[in-house]
Amino acid sequence: MTISRRDVLIGGAGLAAGATMPVPSIAQAANIEKGATLRVLRPTKFVDPDQTIFNENTEAFTKATGVQVRVDYASWEDLRPQTAVTANTGAGPDIVVGWADDPHIFADKLVDLTQVAEDLGKKYGGWYPVAEKYGKKDKTNTWISIPMGGSGGPAVYRESWVKEAGFDKFPTDHAGFLDLARKLKANGHPAGFALGNAVGDGNSFCNWLVWSHGGYMVDENNKVAINSKETIEALKYAKALYETFIPGTLSWLDISNNKALSAGEIGLTQNGVSLYFSIKNAKDEKTAAIGKDLNHAPMPVGAGVGRPTETALVINAMVFKHTKFPNAAKEYLRFMMENDQYDKWLTGCFGYWTQPLKGYAKSKVWESDPKILVYRDTWERALWSGYKGAITEAAGTVNAEYVMVQMVASVCAGQATPEEAAAEAERRAKRYYRT
Amino acid sequence: MTIAAEARTTHHLPQNWLVRLLDNKSCLIFLCLLPAAALLLIFLTYPLGLGIWLAFTDTKIGRSGHFIGFENFTSLMQDRVFITSVWNTLLYTGVATVAKFALGLWLALLLNNHLPFKSLLRALILVPWIVPTVLSAIAFWWIYDPQFSIISYVLVDVLGWRTSYIDFLGEPWAARWSLIAANTWRGIPFVAISLLAGLQTISPALYEAAMLDGANAWQRFRHVTFPMLMPILAVVLTFSVLFTFTDFQLVYAITRGGPINSTHLMATLAFQRGIPGGQLGEGAAIAVAMIPFLVLATLFSYYALARRKWQQGEDND
Numbered sequence: 001m002t003i004s005r006r007d008v009l010i011g012g013a014g015l016a017a018g019a020t021m022p023v024p025s026i027a028q029a030a031n032i033e034k035g036a037t038l039r040v041l042r043p044t045k046f047v048d049p050d051q052t053i054f055n056e057n058t059e060a061f062t063k064a065t066g067v068q069v070r071v072d073y074a075s076w077e078d079l080r081p082q083t084a085v086t087a088n089t090g091a092g093p094d095i096v097v098g099w100a101d102d103p104h105i106f107a108d109k110l111v112d113l114t115q116v117a118e119d120l121g122k123k124y125g126g127w128y129p130v131a132e133k134y135g136k137k138d139k140t141n142t143w144i145s146i147p148m149g150g151s152g153g154p155a156v157y158r159e160s161w162v163k164e165a166g167f168d169k170f171p172t173d174h175a176g177f178l179d180l181a182r183k184l185k186a187n188g189h190p191a192g193f194a195l196g197n198a199v200g201d202g203n204s205f206c207n208w209l210v211w212s213h214g215g216y217m218v219d220e221n222n223k224v225a226i227n228s229k230e231t232i233e234a235l236k237y238a239k240a241l242y243e244t245f246i247p248g249t250l251s252w253l254d255i256s257n258n259k260a261l262s263a264g265e266i267g268l269t270q271n272g273v274s275l276y277f278s279i280k281n282a283k284d285e286k287t288a289a290i291g292k293d294l295n296h297a298p299m300p301v302g303a304g305v306g307r308p309t310e311t312a313l314v315i316n317a318m319v320f321k322h323t324k325f326p327n328a329a330k331e332y333l334r335f336m337m338e339n340d341q342y343d344k345w346l347t348g349c350f351g352y353w354t355q356p357l358k359g360y361a362k363s364k365v366w367e368s369d370p371k372i373l374v375y376r377d378t379w380e381r382a383l384w385s386g387y388k389g390a391i392t393e394a395a396g397t398v399n400a401e402y403v404m405v406q407m408v409a410s411v412c413a414g415q416a417t418p419e420e421a422a423a424e425a426e427r428r429a430k431r432y433y434r435t
Numbered sequence: 436m437t438i439a440a441e442a443r444t445t446h447h448l449p450q451n452w453l454v455r456l457l458d459n460k461s462c463l464i465f466l467c468l469l470p471a472a473a474l475l476l477i478f479l480t481y482p483l484g485l486g487i488w489l490a491f492t493d494t495k496i497g498r499s500g501h502f503i504g505f506e507n508f509t510s511l512m513q514d515r516v517f518i519t520s521v522w523n524t525l526l527y528t529g530v531a532t533v534a535k536f537a538l539g540l541w542l543a544l545l546l547n548n549h550l551p552f553k554s555l556l557r558a559l560i561l562v563p564w565i566v567p568t569v570l571s572a573i574a575f576w577w578i579y580d581p582q583f584s585i586i587s588y589v590l591v592d593v594l595g596w597r598t599s600y601i602d603f604l605g606e607p608w609a610a611r612w613s614l615i616a617a618n619t620w621r622g623i624p625f626v627a628i629s630l631l632a633g634l635q636t637i638s639p640a641l642y643e644a645a646m647l648d649g650a651n652a653w654q655r656f657r658h659v660t661f662p663m664l665m666p667i668l669a670v671v672l673t674f675s676v677l678f679t680f681t682d683f684q685l686v687y688a689i690t691r692g693g694p695i696n697s698t699h700l701m702a703t704l705a706f707q708r709g710i711p712g713g714q715l716g717e718g719a720a721i722a723v724a725m726i727p728f729l730v731l732a733t734l735f736s737y738y739a740l741a742r743r744k745w746q747q748g749e750d751n752d
Contacts, residue, residue, distance in 0.1 A: 081710050084496040105497045105713070196604075197691035199711075248581020250694040251604030256580075265582050393495055393713050400711040402693075409695045413606075424515075431510065432714070 026331070027065040036328035037068045041082060042097035043315060044073040046151075047274050049348035057341040064335070067328045076199075086320060094323035095332065100134055100314035101385065101396040103145035107137050110144045111319040111326050116334050117143035124339070125359030128379035134316055134356075138390040146333045149346075149353025150312035151272040152378030153204040159295045161189040161267040170297035174212070174237060177300040181244035181268065189267030192245050192260050194252040195409040201254050202405040203385075204311040205270050209408060210234045211309045211383055212302030217398060217429055218389035224433050226407070227426035230304065235411045235418035242412035250409055261294075262287055270299065272313070273375050277350050296374040298381060305383070312382035315353065354378040394432040403428045489719035496713040507720035517721065520692075520699040524728075527615055527700060528679045534619040535675055536668075539626025544660075546627065547634045557628070564624035572688035575617040579603035579689065604690055607697030614698055617685055622678065626671055633667035634660070673736035680729060701725050 026032075040058070045051035051073065058069045072093065074082050080099060086092040087106040096102070103110060117135055121127050127135065131147045155170065162170060165183035181191045194201035210216065210226075213234035219225045242249075246266050249256075257269040262279055269275075273296075280291035298308035319329040335341060337357070346355060347365040351372045355361065356379055366376045386395025398404070407425035410416040416424065456462055490507055494500030511517040546557055563571065578585055580603075587600035603613045637660065645655045683702040686692065692699035692707060699707075701721055709718020 077711065080496065080713075084713075087497050088499075105495075109497075195694070197693040246582065247600065248602050248605045250606075251579075251581060251602070251610065251690065253691060256582075259580075260582050263582065393497070397712040397714055400707065400713070406695050409693075413695060415607075415695060428516075431514075 026335075027067070030065075030327055030331040030334075032065055032067060032328045032331055033325045036325035038070070038095060038323075038325060038328055038332055039093040040069060040071045040095045040097065040332070041074055041079070041086070041093040042071065042317075043076050043079050043099075046272075047277055047349055047352050049350075050345075050352065053345045053348040054336075057336055057345060058332075060341060061332055061335045065328070065331065067325075067332070069332060090320075090322040093320070094325065094329050095317060095319050097148060097315050097317045100147075100312075100316050101391050101393070103134075103316050103318045104138065104391045105393045105396065106318070106320075107144050109321055111321055111323070111329065112142055112144070113146055113319065113330060113333070114141070114143045116330050117146060120146070120334065120337050120357060123359070124337075124357040125361075126357070128356055128358060128382075130312075130379055130382045130384065131356035133384060134314055134391065138392075145316045145318045146337065147356040148315050148317050148337070150314040150356065150378055150382060151200075151274075151352055152312055152354055152375045152382070153201070153208075153270050153272060153310045154296045154298050154374045154381075156261065156269050156271045156275055156294060156296055158189065158267040158290070158293050160293050161187065162295075164189075170295075171300055172298075173300050174302050178237070178241055178244075181241055184267045185244040187267075190244060190246040191241075191268035192249050192252070192257055192266040193241075193270055194254065194257055195242075195249045195405065195412060196252045196256070197402050197405065198252055198254045198256070199400075200272075200313055201252070201257055201270060202402065203399055206404040206408045207311045207383070207385075207387075208270070208299045208309055209238055210404060211387065212300065212304045213237065214302065214304035216388050217395070217404065218386055218433060220388050222386075222389040222392070222394075222433060224426055224429045226404075226429055227422040231407075231422045231425075232418040235408065235421055238408050239411050239418070250413055262290065264290060273350055273352050273372055276371065277352065295371050298374060298377075308381045309383050310378070310381045311385070312354070312378050314356075314382075351375045397432045398429050401428065401432075486719050487723055489716055490723040491720075492716045494715040494719075496710070496715055500716050503716070507717050508724070511717070511720060511724065516696050516699065517704065519696055520701050520704040520721075521724075523611065523698060524680060524700045524702075524725075526611065527618065527682070528676060528732075531615050531618045531622065531679050532672070532675050534615070535622040535626050535679075536672065538619065539623045540630055542623065542627040543630035543634055546631050557631070560627055561624045563621050564628075568621070568684040569688055571617070571621050572685045575613075575620075575685070576689045579613050581605055605694055607694060610690055610694060610698045614686055614689060617689065618679060618682060621685065622675060625678075626675060629667060629671040630664060633664045637663045669736045673733055676732040676736070677729060680725065680732065 042054070055071060058071055061067065062069055079096075080102060082092075083096045083098045083102050083106070086096060087109050090109075113135075117127070127147075134147045135143045135145050137144045157170065161184060162180065164187055165180055167176075167180055167183075171177045171180050184191055193205040195205070196202060210231055213230050215226065215228055215231035215234050217224065217226050246260065257266070257271060258275050258278070260266045261269055261271075261275060262282075276291065276294050276296070279287055279294060282288045282291065299310055301308050317333050319326060319333070323329050336345075339359075342355070342357075342360065343363050343365075346353065346360060346363050347368070350368075351365050354375050355363065361376055366373055384391055384395070385399040386392060389395065403425050407421045410424070411418050411421045457466075489500075491502055491504060492500035493503050493506070542560065546553065546560070550556060577583060581600060584600060584603065586603075587597075590597045591600055602609060604610045641659050641663070642655055645659050650658065681702050682700060683706065686698055686700050687703050687706065690698045692703050701724065705718045705721035705725075707718075708714045708721060712718070
């Protein structure tokens with residue numbers, strides 16, 4: 001057989017076309033729209049690998065499907081306003097990896113993701129119940145979002161100082177916890193929990209305090225129920241606990257406890273894994289040494305829920321109906337949650353964004369350092385803003401207004417009795433739950 | 436009329452019409468102002484109008500609202516957090532403005548003298564003003580930190596004047612005064628430089644005449660400097676009140692309105708309710724509630740402080 005110059009040209013052109021326009025099987029199988037492109041908006045990184053690996057995974061998606069994806073990063077405070085603008089104008093990003101409550105605020109503007117969520121659930125051991133709560137439209141089985149991760153908030157403590165206080169194990173009940181805090185203070189290593197308008201840490205501490213005593217902001221019917229005997233008990237306990245804190249916690253913002261613990265000023269606080277991550281990797285030897293002494297434990301269980309509870313900072317991905325490429329968007333989310341990508345992200349972030357799918361509890365990241373193991377079960381312990389009610393915009397507003405935090409802070413500061421503080425919190429919460 | 440003459444008339448008609456139009460002074464002013472007016476309409480009037488409209492609705496982030504009349508305002512009247520924020524804003528504006536004017540005027544008078552390195556000093560004075568507000572806020576946040584404050588460190592660890600660190604931002608009143616101090620520090624340069632410009636316009640002949648009349652330093656200040664400075668004082672005061680009343684960044688970056696809402700200003704509360712809280716209508720209502728205060732402050736500055744008899748004696752109205 002002779003090969004003519006014409007054959008070579010045709011063959012070469014075909015190869016070139018094949019190289020530039022691959023038609024990968026994943027795109028065909030998922031019926032991805034031809035020429036699809038996507039824009040994704042998500043919160044900016046808190047730990048460096050978060051952004052790097054997320055981008056690498058996105059590039060892998062583009063390679064596998066030919067779909068070009070642009071990822072934009074918004075600061076944490078700008079994310080919700082930008083999500084709202086996207087929802088209101090029907091323009092902008094196709095996918096927003098927003099905050100926990102956001103899909104529930106914009107539920108009627110979102111693409112149904114039930115198929116993707118169910119497929120992922122079947123493949124990766126099912127979703128944690130709280131992940132389902134975040135993903136599904138209230139009182140339905142329709143998934144309006146894919147919860148991608150949640151940053152947990154267990155207790156973070158200096159192991160040697162806790163031992164020095166006479167505790168071989170971190171206490172698991174309120175009485176033991178208060179006793180530990182008192183002894184830590186007596187030894188000059190006080191506790192410190194944010195009581196200022198701290199979005200993450202303030203809400204996290206105060207939610208745990210009330211929930212673990214059996215209190216809650218609203219009941220199952222979304223009726224405000226914060227003014228209860230359980231809440232008042234929690235506030236009395238808070239007052240006693242506050243006496244053991246380092247001075248200044250009433251003004252603490254989110255970064256304050258990180259600074260105080262890194263400087264060796266406090267022996268106990270509550271935080272995401274980022275604090276340990278940054279201390280452990282610190283170039284300064286003195287700070288890195290603190291990392292060796294640091295450990296984590298679930299916050300004590302009270303009579304309230306019967307198991308440890310905490311607030312998780314959840315990122316919740318949604319696809320807006322205005323997208324021209326809904327199939328591409330769904331496949332992007334599916335791809336990012338698949339083992340090859342998700343496990344790499346989970347591991348690279350050192351468990352900062354913990355898994356909403358049970359299967360990833362077996363990830364190697366949880367064996368990489370026993371001190372982070374407690375974060376593995378974040379979604380087992382997590383409750384949501386507005387617990388026990390629905391995830392609604394009212395719950396988000398009450399959280400943003402620091403109603404729970406200020407109720408606790410006013411008692412700790414001696415500005416109100418527990419009864420007065422609970423009544424005031426009830427009055428404030430009712431304003432947002434009135435409709 | 437010949438065909439040529441008719442064509443000439445037809446040809447000249449529009450030109451005459453346009454020329455006549457442009458020759459009309461009122462019309463020319465209107466045309467010249469039109470682009471500026473259009474810009475104001477688009478970028479000032481529309482957002483302001485929209486803000487006022489939102490204040491009368493129950494709009495939330497993510498969904499449009501309905502007209503609810505004065506409900507947002509009546510609800511705010513019973514809201515202790517809002518009432519505290521109004522009180523805080525008035526206190527913050529009042530105290531910070533007086534402090535800024537006292538210190539700014541003093542600084543301007545000093546800089547108006549013949550000092551060595553006068554130009555350099557004037558440039559340095561401007562630093563707090565030109566530094567981005569958020570950077571100033573972060574600096575003050577560290578200065579006021581309950582654990583790492585440099586002030587506490589000096590007082591406790593260096594001088595030994597105190598036994599414990601000062602909780603600048605953890606107590607409501609301490610936090611209020613701390614924020615007022617930060618705002619004062621930031622605002623002094625604007626007042627000082629503006630008043631210095633005013634001082635330099637006062638003719639030395641007036642001071643010479645006063646000295647010949649035997650006026651002492653206070654009398655020269657009271658009867659020459661102060662009246663001559665009054666017009667610029669009125670303008671600077673107006674701007675200073677507006678800037679202070681609407682301050683947001685310093686407070687939000689340092690305390691976020693805490694502890695226990697004791698440092699919320701109307702501006703920070705409007706933002707918190709409107710954006711993170713998602714209650715756009717209520718946030719807009721708080722912002723709109725600032726307008727009467729701002730209008731009053733402006734009117735006071737222009738119609739009271741700028742009265743000629745204040746500047747030139749009781750008989751000269």
